[in-house]
Amino acid sequence: MAKINDSFSKLAAGYLFPEIARRTNAFLSENPDANIMKLGIGNTTEALPPTLVKAMKNKLDLLSNRETYSGYGDEQGDTPLREALVNYYRNYGVELDASEFFVSDGAKADAANIQQLFSKDNIVAFQDPAYPVYVDSNVIGGRTPGYSKELQGYENFVYLPCREENGFIPEIPNQKVDLIYLCSPNNPTGAVMTHKQLKEFVDYANENKAVIIFDSAYCEYIKDDSLPRSIYEVEGAKSCAIEINSLSKTAGFTGVRLGWTIVPKALVCQDSEEGVINSMWNRRQCTFFNGASNVAQAGGLGALSKQGLIESRALVDYYLDNAEIIKEGLESLGLVCYGGGNSPYIWAKTPNNMTSWEFFDFLLKECHVVITPGSGFGPAGEGFVRISSYGHKENVIKAMNSIKENFKNVK
């Protein structure tokens, strides 16, 4: 008699974005003529850069000819792409080997799967608020006895609150933890960790043989060159950190799907020597994955070319410009805003002590604008909402005008 994995039943709530979709659709079914403007999900809206499209079409031409057709690639990714990634990091002053890169179909899958390498007994720390996938994958991975309403979080999990008081930068855990998820530029708060702040975590991890899972999916949004784009810019990070990155938000690849994870050979933990965790992830990928789509990989190679980077960075600038429009608009209404600048997300404090979902409902029903309630990212997100800069500029302006016009109705 087959038995299910009961860790699934410990998940406290449906995944955030389906719940947003449910509320939006419920409103639309009652108000079919409403013109809903979406600044919720971080979903890119602008056209794929031409150099990337050309590279993918060229790949399709090669696949259309039996002399140049190829089938399975390496599970770790095509060698030219891994070498292009080595060069990409070299430009940030980071030296890595191609064998430390594992190309994937995106950062979400890697961020969720990486916990599989580690024992269930590890104590895991999460920034709070954070991208829900870190917590949810560890719930399914069996690292909590369950959700506690009293704690407003999962038992055994260590939440590192990121609030106004600490500039949304987590403090070093005051207890021993084994795995630490960090994301900078942060989703959802938009906060970016400095070298010094990251170095404190790296030192903590090296001292405690903890492992940092560093999500740098938004690194291309950093315009301030004094801020680190990769954790490996910080001395000592290779022995304690795994970095996950993606082309989703840089090159418009949210739908095309391409990402990568870096597992340095120097990475160690309590019971593993150098090279072991790199080999384990290699084995994991060879067993559970069959390589990213060769068409997407060709596009990725295009994105990392000189011209591809120019075009991708123009996309990033477009969204950063949107972020500025949003921030200025909200601030003109007296709302307190964080983020933007080096991040595509605005993290806005709700007015009048509204809860995140109350302000979500207000913006949906009164302004016809969908955003993301901060509490969906963790308990410390309560009282905030995330506004995404991913949208056509004209729609972002329209959404901001609608908020400005209807904001007087807020209670």
Add this chain to the structure above:
Amino acid sequence: MAKINDSFSKLAAGYLFPEIARRTNAFLSENPDANIMKLGIGNTTEALPPTLVKAMKNKLDLLSNRETYSGYGDEQGDTPLREALVNYYRNYGVELDASEFFVSDGAKADAANIQQLFSKDNIVAFQDPAYPVYVDSNVIGGRTPGYSKELQGYENFVYLPCREENGFIPEIPNQKVDLIYLCSPNNPTGAVMTHKQLKEFVDYANENKAVIIFDSAYCEYIKDDSLPRSIYEVEGAKSCAIEINSLSKTAGFTGVRLGWTIVPKALVCQDSEEGVINSMWNRRQCTFFNGASNVAQAGGLGALSKQGLIESRALVDYYLDNAEIIKEGLESLGLVCYGGGNSPYIWAKTPNNMTSWEFFDFLLKECHVVITPGSGFGPAGEGFVRISSYGHKENVIKAMNSIKENFKNVK
């Protein structure tokens, strides 16, 4: 202090195909002029069908325009593709709902991940020999205390031997098992289960509330219409079976990556009611996956169109023709062969009681032909080799001629 998941260290051997690559490369480095002919990995070699390429290029054109660009799709796959899959199964007389289909980046990932839905305590049965991913993912999933040299397999795992005596069709387990992996047409033996044989497993599973994981990745190779292409052609299968399929071997998508898993709403097990396992897989995919590449999905929709199916089936016929050439060639040397016919694989008995790896080495060193040693698929595969029909016809013929010429050296 982070601790690693020690299940990884229980894996008895490196994944099969990297070991084949290692031996091949070692031979090549000593014999750089050798012209190696590969009939090892089941890796497609013929050009992508034009209808599929056109569909993918059209998608790229849509993505190149901001008015028709789209980012994230549904984690479960695009609705038109899921509906096309409903129609595809309807043609085999199988009625399923679009919400029972989960589009993925290929069958390998799904076959490896599906065990995550089930408790670690389940007793798992595997066809022996079998695609190594089923066993390896369950080792990593923590369902065995370790490999036993004495048992020639993993402790706690139930091996269902498929040998000449039973026509390579597994017998119903003589003990209670909870999960059963079946693959038909089988990789590696090429054996295809009849309705009656599958029905016995379905009845066993329903009686014992066991769950069958049915891998039908080669179903398009079935030319004998009396044989079932989907397990759901068998009455009662919806309450006990998950089916996994892929376009890799049908449409040449080994590199493009597209597959799907069917989790019927009617599926139940010991501690789950109807719909629960379907919801769990949905939650799993929404947390660990971000949808298959939209370009690949467009190709998939092309592959399931009327013209796409005609072109894909022509590819299948091409490889089946190769299988016949291989079978006839080996049989002319007096080798005993199985498979082919309704499968792309020939399962050949080694001559003179050689082990699988001995015959592998002979074919590599004397004939310059790479095949796959049967023992790599499980203990009951010892004494056999798998020859894959995936290759240009002219190369298959060349490889067979080389085997014929050099076979006299076999000891």
